[in-house]
Amino acid sequence: MNQLIYMDNAATTRMSEKAFEKMKPYFLENYGNPSSVYQFASRGKAAVDEARETIAGLLGASANEIYFTAGGSESDNWAIKGVADSLKAKGKHIITSSIEHHAVLHTCEFLEKQGYEVTYLPVDENGKVSAEELLKAIRPDTILISIMFANNEIGTIQDIEVFGRIAKEHGILFHTDAVQAFGHVPIHVDEMHIDLLSASGHKFNGPKGVGFLYVRKGVRLTNLIHGGSQERAKRAGTTNVTGIVGMGEAAGEAGALMTERAEKIRTLRDHLMERVLAEIPYVKLNGSKTDRLPNNANFSFRFIEGESLLILLDQNGICASSGSACTSGSLDPSHVLLAIGLPHEIAHGSLRLTLSEENTMEEVDFVVDTLKKIVERLRNMSPLDEDFVKEQKKEK
Ligand SMILES: *Cc1c(COP(=O)(O)O)cnc(C)c1O
16 A cells, blocks of 8 residues: 555544635735725635624524634734633733643643643543533633634543533633534534634644634723724734635535534544454554544553654654644653643653544454554564563563
8 A cells, every 4th residue: 555544633634625715816816905995805705704694604603703714823922811811901811721732731831930820630531621620720800711622633522511601600701622622513602601712723624824713792802912893893904715715615514514424434443442452462542432533543552652652653654643743852841741640751642533434444454464564564673562571570
């Protein structure tokens, strides 16, 4: 097999061809600035309005609660810094979890330097935040709870509706980083009591560099980019018409196909998981078995360096990740794997495979067969493995 096998859809996805086609005329024909007054410009404006409607519809929100941004990181930064600033007279305490994306964690660390206090809730071995821990952390000066919908490394889905209700009962704003969840699992901002929600186009087959922030009507959020009057003057800058059109189309498609796509991907992923756990010794599945994104598989292989695994998989045309793409190049094990209680050496031997509906059963089988060979080869080279085998023999 010489073709490319892409199993890194948590890092980014291939663009939907329909979305790509829909973008094209807004580069070459309808290229007017939607803020201009002539009729020519209104074509772009109409397309942006349509995208806003589509996205709002998928969340059970209204179009005027959707603000377009340049992606998930920007949406997370804006939600947290925007609430922190607008409510600083009320309090300076924020609650989040220890397994958030760095776009949330590093924003919180930045705010700590500005005099805010942040509680980082622990998670259990499956990566779940508990409602009791959340309740214990709430203080009179808590202004924001930010807990991710689904984790980008281990795929664990949180009890968002429960946390949203707790936040609401305590009069605290609730933000969720739904970058891995939007377009993949059902979300309803009213039923789940979500006040702010981040998402990113390129995680659901839209283009890169475009995302949105849902902000519930009535929530006061300090403006992010000062300048023109785009996005109700809260996020200035000439509208990214092509990006928004592509993201809107991809969102519509993701919504319409959600159930059947998830079914197909889950079948592939479950087969992958079953085979890896049954056929490779000393392997552990990371993340929840039940509350899990349909496309995510994350394993730890003992006595193995995740980085070596990735290089050898790459030589076989397989794209995977050893944690989150953002941490590649760093030697620290993933903060998520440490938070679920993995010791450093086990966390180092981790592999994330995130599938899409474009993968096939043949690809899954090829990946497992290849993985088996690679793991065996690396273990034969590992001094840790030798020691372990000796220990085992002694015990017998
Ligand atoms: C990818 C990702 C982000 C960042 O989104 P960008 O659009 O790449 O900035 C934030 N949070 C989570 C959970 C992600 O998976």
